[in-house]
Amino acid sequence: MRVLLHYDMDHAEPGLDISGCSEQDDARFHALLPDTEVIWHVLRPLTGDDMDRAPKLKLIQKLGTGVNTIDLDAAAERGIAVANMPGRNAQAVAETSLLLMLAALRKLVAFDARTRRGEGWPAGRSLVGGELRGRTVGLLGGGEIAGLLRGMLEAIGARVLYTSRRPRPDDPAWRELDDLLRASDVLSVHIPLTGETHHLLNAERLALLPPGAVVVNTARGAVIDESALVAALAAGHLGGAGLDVFEREPVDPANPLLALENVVVMPHVAWLTGETWDRYFEVAAENCRRLASGRDLLHRVV
Ligand SMILES: O=C(O)C(=O)CO
DSSP, X not given: OEEEEOSSOOOOBTXXXXXXXXXXXXXXXXXXXGGOSEEXXXXXXXXXXXXXTOTTOOEEEESSSOOTTBOHHHHHHTTOEEEOOTTTTHHHHHHHHHHHHHHHHTTHHHHHHHHHTTOOSOSTTSSOOOOSTTOEEEEEOOSHHHHHHHHHHHHHTOEEEEEOSSOOTTSTTBOOHHHHHHHOSEEEEOOOOOTTTTTOBOHHHHHHSOTTEEEEEOSOGGGBOHHXXXXXXXXXXXXXXXXXXXSSXXXXXXXXXXXXXXXXXXXXXXXXXXXXXXXXXXXXXXXXXXXXXXXXXXXXXX
Protein backbone atom coordinates (compact mmCIF):
# COMPACT_ATOMS: atom_id res chain seq x y z
CA MET A 1 0.00 0.00 0.00
CA ARG A 2 1.43 3.39 -1.05
CA VAL A 3 1.35 5.86 1.83
CA LEU A 4 2.32 9.52 1.63
CA LEU A 5 3.51 10.78 5.03
CA HIS A 6 2.97 14.52 4.64
CA TYR A 7 5.74 15.56 6.98
CA ASP A 8 9.49 15.90 6.59
CA MET A 9 10.31 12.51 8.11
CA ASP A 10 11.22 8.96 7.14
CA HIS A 11 9.27 6.13 8.67
CA ALA A 12 8.97 2.41 7.89
CA GLU A 13 6.18 -0.06 8.68
CA PRO A 14 6.00 -3.68 7.50
CA GLY A 15 3.79 -4.04 4.43
CA LEU A 16 3.60 -0.30 3.75
CA ASP A 17 5.51 1.67 1.14
CA ILE A 18 5.82 5.04 2.92
CA SER A 19 7.18 8.20 1.27
CA GLY A 20 7.86 11.16 3.53
CA CYS A 21 7.24 14.59 2.01
CA SER A 22 7.80 17.97 3.62
CA GLU A 23 4.62 20.02 4.00
CA GLN A 24 6.55 22.88 2.36
CA ASP A 25 7.49 20.87 -0.76
CA ASP A 26 4.41 21.11 -2.98
CA ALA A 27 6.33 19.95 -6.10
CA ARG A 28 7.24 16.62 -4.46
CA PHE A 29 3.76 16.36 -2.94
CA HIS A 30 2.11 16.74 -6.34
CA ALA A 31 4.56 14.27 -7.92
CA LEU A 32 3.71 11.63 -5.29
CA LEU A 33 -0.09 12.06 -5.38
CA PRO A 34 -0.90 10.03 -8.55
CA ASP A 35 0.26 6.76 -6.90
CA THR A 36 -0.84 7.54 -3.34
CA GLU A 37 -3.50 5.34 -1.73
CA VAL A 38 -3.33 6.77 1.78
CA ILE A 39 -2.23 10.21 2.98
CA TRP A 40 -0.97 10.54 6.54
CA HIS A 41 -1.95 14.16 7.05
CA VAL A 42 -0.55 16.55 9.64
CA LEU A 43 -1.54 20.20 9.10
CA ARG A 44 -1.00 21.54 5.55
CA PRO A 45 -4.50 22.19 4.17
CA LEU A 46 -5.70 19.35 1.94
CA THR A 47 -8.04 20.51 -0.84
CA GLY A 48 -10.35 18.94 -3.41
CA ASP A 49 -7.72 19.84 -6.03
CA ASP A 50 -5.11 17.77 -4.14
CA MET A 51 -7.60 14.89 -4.04
CA ASP A 52 -8.22 15.15 -7.79
CA ARG A 53 -4.49 14.65 -8.35
CA ALA A 54 -4.69 11.37 -6.40
CA PRO A 55 -7.05 9.03 -8.31
CA LYS A 56 -6.01 6.01 -6.17
CA LEU A 57 -6.58 7.79 -2.86
CA LYS A 58 -8.79 5.77 -0.49
CA LEU A 59 -8.00 7.20 2.93
CA ILE A 60 -6.89 10.49 4.45
CA GLN A 61 -5.59 9.65 7.90
CA LYS A 62 -5.17 12.67 10.17
CA LEU A 63 -2.19 12.26 12.47
CA GLY A 64 -3.88 14.04 15.35
CA THR A 65 -7.38 15.17 16.20
CA GLY A 66 -8.40 18.37 14.36
CA VAL A 67 -9.69 17.78 10.82
CA ASN A 68 -10.31 21.47 10.05
CA THR A 69 -7.42 21.43 7.53
CA ILE A 70 -9.08 18.72 5.39
CA ASP A 71 -11.86 19.58 2.92
CA LEU A 72 -14.26 16.97 4.32
CA ASP A 73 -17.02 17.68 1.78
CA ALA A 74 -14.57 17.22 -1.07
CA ALA A 75 -13.43 13.89 0.42
CA ALA A 76 -17.04 12.73 0.87
CA GLU A 77 -17.94 13.70 -2.73
CA ARG A 78 -15.00 11.65 -4.02
CA GLY A 79 -15.68 8.62 -1.81
CA ILE A 80 -12.42 9.09 0.09
CA ALA A 81 -12.54 8.04 3.74
CA VAL A 82 -11.19 10.37 6.44
CA ALA A 83 -10.15 9.21 9.90
CA ASN A 84 -8.50 10.94 12.84
CA MET A 85 -7.09 9.72 16.15
CA PRO A 86 -8.61 11.63 19.07
CA GLY A 87 -6.66 11.59 22.30
CA ARG A 88 -3.37 10.25 20.93
CA ASN A 89 -1.61 13.59 21.52
CA ALA A 90 -3.67 14.62 24.54
CA GLN A 91 -0.92 14.13 27.13
CA ALA A 92 1.59 16.17 25.09
CA VAL A 93 -0.90 18.98 24.45
CA ALA A 94 -2.00 19.11 28.10
CA GLU A 95 1.63 19.26 29.27
CA THR A 96 2.40 22.01 26.73
CA SER A 97 -0.61 24.01 27.92
CA LEU A 98 0.75 23.84 31.47
CA LEU A 99 4.19 24.82 30.18
CA LEU A 100 2.79 27.89 28.37
CA MET A 101 0.78 28.97 31.44
CA LEU A 102 3.84 28.78 33.65
CA ALA A 103 6.03 30.44 31.02
CA ALA A 104 3.60 33.35 30.65
CA LEU A 105 3.05 33.73 34.41
CA ARG A 106 6.78 33.61 35.12
CA LYS A 107 7.60 36.02 32.25
CA LEU A 108 9.94 33.54 30.65
CA VAL A 109 10.43 35.45 27.39
CA ALA A 110 11.48 38.65 29.18
CA PHE A 111 13.78 36.77 31.56
CA ASP A 112 15.30 34.72 28.77
CA ALA A 113 16.09 37.96 26.89
CA ARG A 114 17.52 39.63 30.02
CA THR A 115 19.74 36.63 30.72
CA ARG A 116 21.09 36.64 27.18
CA ARG A 117 21.79 40.40 27.45
CA GLY A 118 23.79 39.76 30.64
CA GLU A 119 21.35 41.73 32.80
CA GLY A 120 20.73 40.95 36.45
CA TRP A 121 17.59 41.02 38.56
CA PRO A 122 14.94 43.51 37.46
CA ALA A 123 14.39 46.63 39.56
CA GLY A 124 11.72 46.47 42.26
CA ARG A 125 8.43 45.03 41.10
CA SER A 126 8.92 45.87 37.42
CA LEU A 127 9.02 42.23 36.38
CA VAL A 128 7.50 39.88 38.92
CA GLY A 129 6.03 36.45 38.19
CA GLY A 130 2.88 34.84 39.55
CA GLU A 131 2.12 31.36 40.87
CA LEU A 132 -0.51 28.94 39.62
CA ARG A 133 -1.39 27.73 43.10
CA GLY A 134 -4.40 29.69 44.30
CA ARG A 135 -5.21 31.09 40.88
CA THR A 136 -8.40 30.20 39.01
CA VAL A 137 -7.76 28.50 35.69
CA GLY A 138 -10.69 28.40 33.24
CA LEU A 139 -10.65 25.63 30.66
CA LEU A 140 -12.56 26.28 27.47
CA GLY A 141 -13.54 22.71 26.61
CA GLY A 142 -14.43 19.57 28.50
CA GLY A 143 -12.65 16.88 26.45
CA GLU A 144 -9.69 14.65 27.13
CA ILE A 145 -7.00 17.36 26.99
CA ALA A 146 -8.96 19.56 29.39
CA GLY A 147 -9.44 16.57 31.71
CA LEU A 148 -5.73 15.74 31.81
CA LEU A 149 -4.81 19.39 32.32
CA ARG A 150 -7.33 19.71 35.13
CA GLY A 151 -5.58 16.89 37.02
CA MET A 152 -2.17 18.55 36.57
CA LEU A 153 -3.48 21.96 37.69
CA GLU A 154 -5.29 20.60 40.72
CA ALA A 155 -2.09 18.81 41.77
CA ILE A 156 -0.38 22.23 41.74
CA GLY A 157 -3.17 23.76 43.81
CA ALA A 158 -4.97 25.84 41.18
CA ARG A 159 -8.77 26.12 41.24
CA VAL A 160 -10.06 24.71 37.97
CA LEU A 161 -13.34 25.67 36.27
CA TYR A 162 -14.41 24.74 32.75
CA THR A 163 -17.10 25.14 30.18
CA SER A 164 -18.20 22.66 27.52
CA ARG A 165 -20.72 22.62 24.70
CA ARG A 166 -23.03 20.35 26.65
CA PRO A 167 -23.95 21.98 29.98
CA ARG A 168 -22.98 19.89 33.03
CA PRO A 169 -24.99 21.62 35.77
CA ASP A 170 -24.29 18.77 38.23
CA ASP A 171 -20.56 19.46 38.16
CA PRO A 172 -19.68 22.36 40.52
CA ALA A 173 -16.66 23.21 38.30
CA TRP A 174 -18.82 23.78 35.21
CA ARG A 175 -19.67 27.38 34.19
CA GLU A 176 -21.43 29.16 31.33
CA LEU A 177 -18.80 30.68 29.01
CA ASP A 178 -19.18 34.31 30.12
CA ASP A 179 -19.14 33.34 33.82
CA LEU A 180 -16.04 31.25 33.20
CA LEU A 181 -14.30 34.21 31.57
CA ARG A 182 -15.18 36.58 34.45
CA ALA A 183 -13.63 34.11 36.94
CA SER A 184 -10.46 33.06 35.05
CA ASP A 185 -7.04 34.40 36.04
CA VAL A 186 -5.75 32.04 33.37
CA LEU A 187 -7.86 30.89 30.41
CA SER A 188 -6.81 27.87 28.35
CA VAL A 189 -8.46 26.93 25.03
CA HIS A 190 -9.24 23.25 24.26
CA ILE A 191 -12.02 23.20 21.66
CA PRO A 192 -12.00 22.44 17.92
CA LEU A 193 -12.30 25.16 15.27
CA THR A 194 -15.76 25.05 13.67
CA GLY A 195 -18.14 27.63 12.21
CA GLU A 196 -19.49 28.12 15.74
CA THR A 197 -16.16 28.51 17.53
CA HIS A 198 -14.49 30.83 14.97
CA HIS A 199 -13.60 34.04 16.89
CA LEU A 200 -15.57 32.78 19.90
CA LEU A 201 -13.12 34.80 22.00
CA ASN A 202 -13.72 38.22 20.47
CA ALA A 203 -12.98 41.67 21.93
CA GLU A 204 -16.13 41.67 24.11
CA ARG A 205 -15.41 38.24 25.57
CA LEU A 206 -11.71 38.97 26.15
CA ALA A 207 -12.81 42.11 28.03
CA LEU A 208 -14.68 39.88 30.52
CA LEU A 209 -11.40 38.35 31.73
CA PRO A 210 -10.04 39.92 34.93
CA PRO A 211 -7.29 42.55 34.44
CA GLY A 212 -3.89 40.87 34.16
CA ALA A 213 -5.33 37.51 33.03
CA VAL A 214 -3.22 35.14 30.95
CA VAL A 215 -4.59 33.43 27.81
CA VAL A 216 -3.21 30.11 26.57
CA ASN A 217 -4.12 28.54 23.24
CA THR A 218 -2.92 25.11 22.08
CA ALA A 219 -6.12 24.37 20.09
CA ARG A 220 -6.67 26.48 16.97
CA GLY A 221 -5.64 30.10 16.45
CA ALA A 222 -8.91 31.29 14.93
CA VAL A 223 -10.93 30.42 18.05
CA ILE A 224 -9.51 33.76 19.26
CA ASP A 225 -9.87 36.98 17.25
CA GLU A 226 -6.13 37.62 16.97
CA SER A 227 -6.37 41.38 16.47
CA ALA A 228 -8.58 41.64 19.57
CA LEU A 229 -5.98 39.61 21.47
CA VAL A 230 -3.16 41.89 20.33
CA ALA A 231 -5.19 44.95 21.37
CA ALA A 232 -6.00 43.49 24.82
CA LEU A 233 -2.32 42.61 25.41
CA ALA A 234 -1.01 45.93 24.11
CA ALA A 235 -3.53 47.88 26.23
CA GLY A 236 -2.34 46.00 29.33
CA HIS A 237 -5.77 44.46 30.02
CA LEU A 238 -4.25 41.01 29.60
CA GLY A 239 -1.06 40.17 31.48
CA GLY A 240 0.29 37.72 28.95
CA ALA A 241 -0.37 34.90 26.54
CA GLY A 242 1.08 31.52 25.67
CA LEU A 243 0.31 30.55 22.08
CA ASP A 244 1.07 27.42 20.11
CA VAL A 245 -1.43 28.26 17.36
CA PHE A 246 -2.23 31.27 15.16
CA GLU A 247 -4.89 32.35 12.72
CA ARG A 248 -2.36 31.90 9.89
CA GLU A 249 0.27 29.19 10.04
CA PRO A 250 3.22 29.10 9.64
CA VAL A 251 3.02 32.32 11.62
CA ASP A 252 4.03 35.48 9.74
CA PRO A 253 7.26 36.92 11.25
CA ALA A 254 5.52 40.34 11.06
CA ASN A 255 2.63 39.15 13.27
CA PRO A 256 2.41 41.80 16.04
CA LEU A 257 2.07 39.06 18.68
CA LEU A 258 5.71 38.13 18.08
CA ALA A 259 6.85 41.60 19.09
CA LEU A 260 5.30 41.41 22.56
CA GLU A 261 7.56 40.35 25.44
CA ASN A 262 4.59 39.12 27.47
CA VAL A 263 3.74 36.54 24.82
CA VAL A 264 5.45 33.15 24.62
CA VAL A 265 5.07 31.34 21.32
CA MET A 266 5.55 27.93 19.73
CA PRO A 267 4.92 26.90 16.07
CA HIS A 268 1.95 24.49 16.52
CA VAL A 269 4.07 21.79 18.14
CA ALA A 270 2.19 21.15 21.40
CA TRP A 271 1.61 17.61 20.11
CA LEU A 272 5.20 17.01 19.00
CA THR A 273 6.74 14.39 21.29
CA GLY A 274 8.33 11.03 20.53
CA GLU A 275 5.53 9.36 22.46
CA THR A 276 2.91 11.07 20.31
CA TRP A 277 4.63 9.95 17.10
CA ASP A 278 4.70 6.35 18.38
CA ARG A 279 0.96 6.48 19.10
CA TYR A 280 0.22 8.17 15.75
CA PHE A 281 2.06 5.48 13.75
CA GLU A 282 0.40 2.68 15.70
CA VAL A 283 -3.11 3.92 14.79
CA ALA A 284 -2.17 4.96 11.24
CA ALA A 285 -0.65 1.53 10.45
CA GLU A 286 -3.62 -0.25 12.02
CA ASN A 287 -6.03 1.72 9.82
CA CYS A 288 -4.01 0.78 6.71
CA ARG A 289 -4.31 -2.89 7.70
CA ARG A 290 -8.05 -2.42 8.23
CA LEU A 291 -8.39 -0.70 4.86
CA ALA A 292 -6.50 -3.52 3.12
CA SER A 293 -8.72 -6.18 4.70
CA GLY A 294 -11.97 -4.26 4.30
CA ARG A 295 -12.59 -3.87 8.04
CA ASP A 296 -14.12 -0.79 9.70
CA LEU A 297 -11.62 2.02 10.25
CA LEU A 298 -10.80 3.36 13.68
CA HIS A 299 -12.21 6.87 14.29
CA ARG A 300 -13.67 7.34 10.82
CA VAL A 301 -15.06 10.87 10.39
CA VAL A 302 -16.05 10.67 6.69
O1 LIG B 1 -4.31 17.01 16.83
C1 LIG B 1 -4.35 18.09 16.22
O2 LIG B 1 -5.39 18.52 15.73
C2 LIG B 1 -3.15 18.90 16.05
O3 LIG B 1 -3.23 20.09 15.95
C3 LIG B 1 -1.83 18.24 15.94
O4 LIG B 1 -1.74 17.49 14.80
